Amino acid sequence: MHSKLKASMFARWRNLRRTCAAADLSLRHTLTVCGVRLDPCTEPGRKCSGSRYNVPPSAEFVARVSGIPTMAKLPHQESAEGLDAAFVGVPIDTGTSNRPGARFGPRQIRVESAMLRAYNSGTRAAPYESLMVADIGDVNVNVYDLKDTCKRIREAYRKILATGCIPLTMGGDHTIAYPILQAVAERHGPVGLVHVDAHADTSDVVLGEKIGHGTPFRRCVEEGLLDCKRVVQIGLRGSGYSADSYEWSRAQGFRVVQVEECWFKSLAPLMAEVRAQMGSGPVYLSFDIDALDPGFAPGTGTPEIAGLTPIQGVEIIRGCRGLNLVGCDLVEVSPPYDTTGNTALTGANLLFEMLCVLPKIKYY
Ligand SMILES: [Mn+2]
Numbered sequence: 218m219h220s221k222l223k224a225s226m227f228a229r230w231r232n233l234r235r236t237c238a239a240a241d242l243s244l245r246h247t248l249t250v251c252g253v254r255l256d257p258c259t260e261p262g263r264k265c266s267g268s269r270y271n272v273p274p275s276a277e278f279v280a281r282v283s284g285i286p287t288m289a290k291l292p293h294q295e296s297a298e299g300l301d302a303a304f305v306g307v308p309i310d311t312g313t314s315n316r317p318g319a320r321f322g323p324r325q326i327r328v329e330s331a332m333l334r335a336y337n338s339g340t341r342a343a344p345y346e347s348l349m350v351a352d353i354g355d356v357n358v359n360v361y362d363l364k365d366t367c368k369r370i371r372e373a374y375r376k377i378l379a380t381g382c383i384p385l386t387m388g389g390d391h392t393i394a395y396p397i398l399q400a401v402a403e404r405h406g407p408v409g410l411v412h413v414d415a416h417a418d419t420s421d422v423v424l425g426e427k428i429g430h431g432t433p434f435r436r437c438v439e440e441g442l443l444d445c446k447r448v449v450q451i452g453l454r455g456s457g458y459s460a461d462s463y464e465w466s467r468a469q470g471f472r473v474v475q476v477e478e479c480w481f482k483s484l485a486p487l488m489a490e491v492r493a494q495m496g497s498g499p500v501y502l503s504f505d506i507d508a509l510d511p512g513f514a515p516g517t518g519t520p521e522i523a524g525l526t527p528i529q530g531v532e533i534i535r536g537c538r539g540l541n542l543v544g545c546d547l548v549e550v551s552p553p554y555d556t557t558g559n560t561a562l563t564g565a566n567l568l569f570e571m572l573c574v575l576p577k578i579k580y581y
Contacts, residue, residue, distance in 0.1 A: 272345045273335055281331040287352040288326065288387065289333045289569065294351045297382035301348035302575055304385050304568065305377065306355035307370060310551070311363045312392030312430040313518045314423065318551035322561070323355055323387040325552040330565035340535060341581040342573035350572065353377070363428055367396040374400035378544075383575055385568055388548030390518060391418055394503050395433035397546065402442035405499040405543050409447030410434075411491060413533055414505035415454050415476075415521040417466050430518070430549070438469055445470040447498060449491050451484075451533060452476050452508035455521035476524060484529045488536020495540050502537055502545040502571060504530070506564055514563055516555020527563055531570055538574040545571040 273290040287293045288304035297303045306323025313319060335345050344350065356373040359365040374397050377384050386397060391414070401408055412418075412434065419438075420431040427436065437443050450466055454476035463473045472494060474487065507517040510524035525533075550564045572578075 268345075270345050270347070270349050271351055273333065275335070286324075286327045286331060288565070289330050289350075289352075291350055291352050294353060297353055297377040297380045297384075299349060300351055300353070300380065300382045301577070302350045302383045302385055302572060303353045303377060304350070304387060305353050305373075306387045307358065307389035307393045307397075308355050309358050309360065309363070309366055309388075309393065310390045310518070311360060311366065312390045312428065313551075314429065314431055316518045316551055316554055318516075318553035319388060319390040319518055319549055320360065321552040322389055322548070322550035322564070325555065325558065325561040326387045326547070326550055326564045326568070327352070329558050329562040330568075332562065333565060333569050337570070337573045339531075340538075340573060343579045343581060344569075344572045344575070347577055347579040348572075348575065363392065367392070367428060370396035371399050375403065378404045383542065384544050384546075385571055386544070386546035386548070387564070387568065388546060388550070390430040391433055391503075391505055391548045392428060392430045393433075393548065394418075394546060395428070395436045397544065398433075398437050398442045398501060399440065401499075401501055401544050402437075402440075407441055407444040408543060409444050409495045409498055409500040409540075410437075410449070411495070411500060411502045411533070411537060411540075412448065412450045412505075413452055413503070413508040413525075413530070414450065415452055415507045415524055416505070416519065417450055417453055417463055417473075418505075419465050435465075444498065447495050447500070448472065449474060449494060451487070452479060452525050454523060479525060479529060480523075484525075484532040485536060488533060491536065492539060497541055499543040500537070500540045502534070502542060504534070504545070504547050504567060504571075505549045506547065506560060506567075507549050509563065514550075514560040516551050516553075516560030517549045518551050519549075530563075530567055534567060534570040534574060537571075540574075542571075542575055545575075547571070 308320045308323050310317045310319035419435045423429050448471040451474040466473050506514045511520035547564045547568050
């Protein structure tokens with residue numbers, strides 16, 4: 218074949234290969250044209266994408282609805298090795314006290330994440346020019362045994378964190394924050410916590426059980442996993458078992474921001490205070506989708522009326538920019554109650570916002 222023609226075909230193939238990397242497995246390999254083998258992989262990079270980092274394929278070239286639905290259409294890999302950040306699912310709802318279904322959360326978030334593009338138009342963040350990110354699949358949970366599941370989660374996160382990778386978790390009910398924080402604190406010591414939720418999740422025992430989605434942060438305090446002066450709980454509301462449902466949180470030194478303090482206002486000023494509270498130490502962000510009003514996010518296990526708006530949710534996450542985030546989660550998306558898919562869509566976007574505020578992200 219004429220060498221100029223071959224070079225031009227090669228260039229076109231390489232461009233096609235870049236956009237198709239995550240969408241069409243057959244294009245990962247080689248293309249034979251007129252008996253000539255064209256191999257676009259000129260470097261030993263994991264995906265030979267031509268970029269230093271994994272980049273989701275653009276919907277300009279690859280239909281959103283095509284391909285295996287990984288988070289943000291990123292490549293899937295088995296372990297966190299070589300990654301700066303990883304999306305990981307924890308598909309359980311065995312800790313749920315009311316509506317079940319959060320075990321399907323990671324799967325539905327991945328499906329709705331097909332809408333996510335590579336840049337943050339609001340903040341001009343360029344996560345895929347900054348960090349190596351992939352979807353590393355789900356923790357292999359035991360849906361028959363919550364305590365065994367917690368052990369499996371803890372061990373899986375130990376391995377993820379040992380690589381230096383920052384996990385961005387898709388839940389799953391809120392029980393998972395407990396074993397995740399066990400692994401996080403093992404690596405980083407007691408962490409600050411930005412906890413966005415309708416509920417404090419600080420119950421001691423529910424129906425005789427210590428482990429469930431209403432108890433994770435009580436367990437975390439008992440085990441010294443949190444730096445209690447650097448904990449904030451935002452969006453708390455709903456009827457309680459006593460007149461002051463959040464007394465225990467305050468007694469630990471947490472800052473409690475009940476939803477009434479959030480109504481009708483921007484949360485950007487609050488987040489300036491939260492950044493001062495968190496300082497430069499390690500911080501974990503745990504975002505229960507039920508913090509948002511059920512009008513916006515009905516697909517969840519324990520909805521409470523008069524919640525945060527999606528705008529306020531985004532303000533909280535964007536307000537975490539500059540913090541030393543060592544892990545984030547988005548929990549309690551329950552697809553059976555999410556008839557439009559918009560709760561999972563909101564969850565996927567909030568996870569993207571979390572990715573965009575991780576340390577070392579480039580902003581234009
Ligand atoms: Mn919760």
